[in-house]
Amino acid sequence: MTDPATRILDISRGAMKGDLRTEIIEGLQADPAQLPSLLLWDDEGLRLFNRLVQSESYYLGGKEGEILRKHVAAITAQVPSGAVIIELGCGQRRRAVSYLALDVSAQELSASVDALEQEFEGAAFVDIRGLHGTYDDCVHWISQGASLGKDVIFLWMGNSMTNGGFDSAQAVLRDAAVACKRNGLGVQFLVSCDACQDPVRLMDAYDVAVPHHRDFILHGLENANRVLGRPVFQPADWTAHAQYDAKHSMVDVSYMPIRELVFHVEDGRPPVSLQPGAKVRAITSGKWSPQQMDAVARGAHLQVEQTWMDDEQIYGRWEDILGGLDDTR
Numbered sequence: 001m002t003d004p005a006t007r008i009l010d011i012s013r014g015a016m017k018g019d020l021r022t023e024i025i026e027g028l029q030a031d032p033a034q035l036p037s038l039l040l041w042d043d044e045g046l047r048l049f050n051r052l053v054q055s056e057s058y059y060l061g062g063k064e065g066e067i068l069r070k071h072v073a074a075i076t077a078q079v080p081s082g083a084v085i086i087e088l089g090c091g092q093r094r095r096a097v098s099y100l101a102l103d104v105s106a107q108e109l110s111a112s113v114d115a116l117e118q119e120f121e122g123a124a125f126v127d128i129r130g131l132h133g134t135y136d137d138c139v140h141w142i143s144q145g146a147s148l149g150k151d152v153i154f155l156w157m158g159n160s161m162t163n164g165g166f167d168s169a170q171a172v173l174r175d176a177a178v179a180c181k182r183n184g185l186g187v188q189f190l191v192s193c194d195a196c197q198d199p200v201r202l203m204d205a206y207d208v209a210v211p212h213h214r215d216f217i218l219h220g221l222e223n224a225n226r227v228l229g230r231p232v233f234q235p236a237d238w239t240a241h242a243q244y245d246a247k248h249s250m251v252d253v254s255y256m257p258i259r260e261l262v263f264h265v266e267d268g269r270p271p272v273s274l275q276p277g278a279k280v281r282a283i284t285s286g287k288w289s290p291q292q293m294d295a296v297a298r299g300a301h302l303q304v305e306q307t308w309m310d311d312e313q314i315y316g317r318w319e320d321i322l323g324g325l326d327d328t329r
């Protein structure tokens, strides 16, 4: 049993709410308009997401499980003895490994640590702890000299790495690798990425006309009201919209007003007006081919060492970026 005092370490730097507030205000005025995807991931948002991933059309979780079961021996063989595994955005995953589970949602994190502790009760070799914070907080924590042995493996599963787009995925990979290297740690990443580029299958999986999908997205507006401290967004004025953008290989999920809306988000700023049918991006889900994943890795000065795909070879891809930093830059 993990010492309760160090069971969940709060590594958040407390800026989360202030940063989110600024991102909401600036995102509404941006072109294209967007709200931060972190708004989707409070405790209630995760509850709604967990309901959505159980639907049959949402193939990602099932495909990832298929790949993990099939290649578990090859994957675990890559883990050096004594390595620390940090799972970025652990969500509701209950993986049977010794690791540090990181998530921005405190309640879900605590539930995941509880479940893993129960599963490994009595197994003295398993040390399970939680890290409460964002990906950026984690990078900062490592760069400040966190004591982590000699090798770190980051797990980034459930296609989460694509949620902020190419640039953001590259930045997290690069910054995490640099922080480890500066701290004298070896680093590897084991990430999963959806490679499905079939518009019909994608629109079936991201069908926001289905109530539990729409509820998950629109909950982000209620969370935005909480962050802003007043009811700026009325969920009844909005619906959700999803489309596959083949040019950028991503599904864009947006909040969409159903009537003309004018917001006074903050004193001293001009009002924001939105026409019915305008799109305010809520989150993206990248659908990256093996070539695109190579480009993401290279942009972070990493290289893809090994890739495993599901039997259909079209989606649910599990990618392994090994080998640490490419020192040729």
Ligand SMILES: C[S@@+](CC[C@H](N)C(=O)[O-])C[C@H]1O[C@@H](n2cnc3c(N)ncnc32)[C@H](O)[C@@H]1O
Binding pocket: 038, 041, 042, 046, 088, 089, 090, 091, 092, 093, 102, 103, 104, 105, 108, 133, 134, 135, 136, 156, 157, 158, 159, 160
């Ligand atoms: C799409 S879910 C995936 C969950 C899990 N990895 C899986 O495979 O099912 C994304 C998870 O990442 C967390 N998350 C999203 N952005 C984050 C950030 N910037 N920092 C920390 N956690 C984040 C959310 O709270 C949520 O649990």
